[in-house]
Amino acid sequence: MHLEHLIYSIAIAIIAGGIYLKYANKDYSWIIIASAYAPDLDLFLDTLSGIFGIALLIHGKPITHGDFHNLTVMLLFAVVIALLLQIFKIRFRDSFIFAFIGFGAHLVEDALVYNPAYAFFWPISDQKYGIGLFDYSRDLYGIADPEVLIVGLMTVVVLATIRMRYEGNEWITNMVVPNYLLIFYVKIRNQTHLWVKRLNNEYKIIGSKSKIINNEIADR
Known part of the structure; x- marks a missing residue:
């Protein structure tokens, strides 16, 4: 799955964000979308190691595609993201939950499409699990299965319609550009204006002093 991961993550973000907003008065559903891949x-690491000839190992074996598709890495990812987002004053619990859902959504999507899929319970078990609801084939320009993609798009439309019916469309903006980023942008913009204004004033002062000095020299 390629494009489908983004589409299905948007669908999950819509419903998860709506539920969390109702009970916690917060919506960080953009984290789910950002965690889609x-x-x-x-x-990526497998490709990178091949390019540079560096072997990255897990349990003595080179990292290959599928090695991060498990609950252990999912927990580690959620913790790391939650710690990083504390820089932006997002509570650990909130960002952990959404990062966990975002990573987990990818695993569920793979499990629904492939059979077998991946060893989701590693390192407890190396057994690969999957359901395989679709006969997956990347026929749409090599980036998606048309059937899987259509189901995902329909799900997004239905869930978005339901949420807009109850909340309006303000939540859409927050999913695309999170509120804290807008606040951060405004702060940076205002600070930049202050710096420019201060530099302009200093330039005027220097210019005035230069005129005074030039006048004094001319008088002599």
Whole structure:
């Protein structure tokens, strides 16, 4: 799965964000979308090690695609993201939950499509599990299975319609550009304006002093 992971993660983010907003008055569903491809970091590292000829090992074996598709890495990922997002004043619990859901969504999506899929319970078990509801084939320009993609898009439309019916459309903006990023942008913009204004004032002062000095020299 390629494009489908993004689509299904959006669908899960819509419903998870709505539920969390109702009970916790917060919506960090953008974390779910941002985590859509997190388990596939193993593929990136596998490719990177091949390019540079560096062997990255897990339990004495080179990292290959699928090695990060398990509950252990999911927990580790959620903890790391939760710690990093504390920089932006997001509570550990909130970011942990959404990062956990985002990573887990990827695993569930793979399990539904492939059979067998991956060893989700590693290191407890190396057994690969999967359901395989679809006869998956990446026929759409090599990035998606048309059937799986259509089901995902329909799910997004239905869930988005339901949520807009109850909340309006403000939540859409937060999913695309999180509120804290907007606040951060405003702070940076205001601080930049202050710096520019201060530099401009200093430039004027220097200019005035230069004129005074030039006038004094001319008088002599």
